[in-house]
Amino acid sequence: MKVKEIVLGPHVLGSGLEKALEITPYEVILEIKDSKIKGRGGAGFPTGLKWQFAANEPEPTKFIICNADEGEPGTFKDRILLTDHPYKVLEGMAIAGYAIGAKQGFIYLRGEYNYLRQHIQNHIDSMKEKGFLGKKILGKDFSFDVEIRMGAGAYVCGEEFALIESMNGYRGEPHNKPPFPTQQGYLRKPTIVNNVETFCKVNFIISKGAEWIREYGTELSTGTKLFSVSGDVKHPGLYEFELGITVNQLLKEVGAEDAKAVQVGGASGINVARKDFNKTISYETLPPGGSIIVFGPNRDMLHALKNFMDFFVEESCGQCTPCREGNYRLLEGIEMLEKGECSVRYLKELITLSEVMKDSSKCGLGQSSPNCFLSIIENFRDEILYR
Numbered sequence: 001m002k003v004k005e006i007v008l009g010p011h012v013l014g015s016g017l018e019k020a021l022e023i024t025p026y027e028v029i030l031e032i033k034d035s036k037i038k039g040r041g042g043a044g045f046p047t048g049l050k051w052q053f054a055a056n057e058p059e060p061t062k063f064i065i066c067n068a069d070e071g072e073p074g075t076f077k078d079r080i081l082l083t084d085h086p087y088k089v090l091e092g093m094a095i096a097g098y099a100i101g102a103k104q105g106f107i108y109l110r111g112e113y114n115y116l117r118q119h120i121q122n123h124i125d126s127m128k129e130k131g132f133l134g135k136k137i138l139g140k141d142f143s144f145d146v147e148i149r150m151g152a153g154a155y156v157c158g159e160e161f162a163l164i165e166s167m168n169g170y171r172g173e174p175h176n177k178p179p180f181p182t183q184q185g186y187l188r189k190p191t192i193v194n195n196v197e198t199f200c201k202v203n204f205i206i207s208k209g210a211e212w213i214r215e216y217g218t219e220l221s222t223g224t225k226l227f228s229v230s231g232d233v234k235h236p237g238l239y240e241f242e243l244g245i246t247v248n249q250l251l252k253e254v255g256a257e258d259a260k261a262v263q264v265g266g267a268s269g270i271n272v273a274r275k276d277f278n279k280t281i282s283y284e285t286l287p288p289g290g291s292i293i294v295f296g297p298n299r300d301m302l303h304a305l306k307n308f309m310d311f312f313v314e315e316s317c318g319q320c321t322p323c324r325e326g327n328y329r330l331l332e333g334i335e336m337l338e339k340g341e342c343s344v345r346y347l348k349e350l351i352t353l354s355e356v357m358k359d360s361s362k363c364g365l366g367q368s369s370p371n372c373f374l375s376i377i378e379n380f381r382d383e384i385l386y387r
């Protein structure tokens, strides 16, 4: 299971878009559905299905949003795609626009990536000059433009509804679903929100065919995936692997065979200990997210956990009680553990609280923030209780 270069590899500018415009929007969606590709933003929702929902909406004004808010700790894959491959992202957005009947797309760019704004704008302008964006794309009856909107540094604004609310000019807060963005998104019109990597992938699916992409990955997790690899590794950086790679295989490739633990999927992901390094990274086993953080043999796992929980306490939007109070209580418990003041009984209560948070928080932040607490406590119980 070696490094692949599909999303990161060569691509003839416009080849995906040209092919898309030769078939009907319905056929484009069928091809994406047939590829079984899942969104690369973390939640793993099937991309083709999302597009179909938006395409089926009778409202004629629709929008495409590229989620480039990339705030998950340890993740930098979207930054690299927007730096080195922005035209692949823009082309994927245009294909999506054609498929669902949208004329306008937006890149919601993380506030900290402001320095990339002009660079991306230059690529938008150059694609317009070449006829891949703008009016009558490639001489066909299809127009599509892209505008950049800036985020302001809130992690929660990567959540699709918080993102849309902030674009609508309101506080960037998630809200209950339904309605879904495909029904009422930007300006309350049908909108698809996809990750930067998802849009890149679309080009290759359309230009090379769904069958081709299905040759990579597993039955339920097709294709390759980008991983931002950091921590105690010899060769940190951006890697592209087939989904279904085991943690062991990945560690070997990046030079971290002595790892004690691996955080798969960023702070909101799962902590995996050595005993589980034979597990595969895939939507059915260990959901991939965008980042792999490696912990070497001498790392203090309680300290690592405290770092993650600090982040969630800071970034919770505070709208719902399980997340606002729960993250705070988990952090407080970690501090008690550090001082040797947390009883085993109270630790069990915190584990129950984590389960309640997962079930009752309003959005993915509060639903996933207890993951690191639960997995680190389970994997390193002896090390932690010894204190």
Ligand SMILES: Cc1cc2nc3c(=O)[nH]c(=O)nc-3n(C[C@H](O)[C@H](O)[C@H](O)COP(=O)(O)O)c2cc1C
Binding pocket: 038, 039, 040, 041, 042, 043, 044, 045, 047, 067, 068, 069, 070, 071, 072, 155, 156, 157, 158, 159, 160, 161, 193, 194, 195, 196, 198, 363, 364, 365
């Ligand atoms: C707190 C939070 C932060 C998120 N941040 C991002 C992000 O930075 N980029 C992203 O693509 N998705 C992020 N998501 C997931 C989005 O809500 C959404 O599922 C995703 O953009 C859909 O794209 P996809 O279908 O291509 O995966 C976040 C979700 C939550 C709950």
Ligand code: SF4
Binding pocket: 156, 174, 315, 316, 317, 318, 319, 320, 321, 323, 324, 361, 362, 363, 364, 365, 366, 367
């Ligand atoms: S789960 Fe957290 S971030 Fe999400 S709405 Fe509730 S308080 Fe806000």
